[in-house]
Amino acid sequence: MKEYKIDLSMYEGKVREVVSEAIQRHAFKLGYGWLSGGKSLKSFGTILFFGYDGCITHGSTKLGNWASGKNTEISAADFLALTPEDVQDKPKAPKEPEFKPFDRVLVRDANDRKWHIDFFEGYYNTGTLYKNTCLSSPYRYCIPYEGNEHLLGTTEAPK
16 A cells, blocks of 8 residues: 555644544545554544555654655645545455465564464454464464465565
C-alpha cells in the first residue's frame, strides 16, 4: 500500500477530534489498520502515518524502521478523497494459501523481520493484523515452508 503522512497540527480541540475520526474511518475502509492491531478509533497527537504494509501509527516524524521513507505528506481533505485503488502501489497479491493444522509454515510479523518455522494451528479472525495462529504465537505473515525453505532465517520477500 502507499505510505502517507497527515499532520493535523493546524486543527485544534473538537475540530481536530472530528477530522481525526473521519480520517481513521476512511483509512479502515481503504484497508489500513492500527500497527497494534484492530480498527477502532483512537485519540492521538497531531501526526498520523499510513505504512506500506497497511499499518497506521501516530507520533513524531522519527519512527525508525517503521516507514520506508517513501511516505507522501497529504492533507486531510485529499486523504478523505482517496479510493482503495489509489492506495494500492502494486497489483493485488495472489490469493493467500490455505493451511491445515500442523502444516509446516514460515512466519513473521513485519517485512524487516526474519522468517521463522512453525506449525500452523488455525485462523484468528478478531479484526487484528495477526490472523495466522501457529503453535508458538499468532503471526501477521504466514507462507508454506515447502518451496520457501531458502527464506528461513532471512528477511527476503517470497516470490
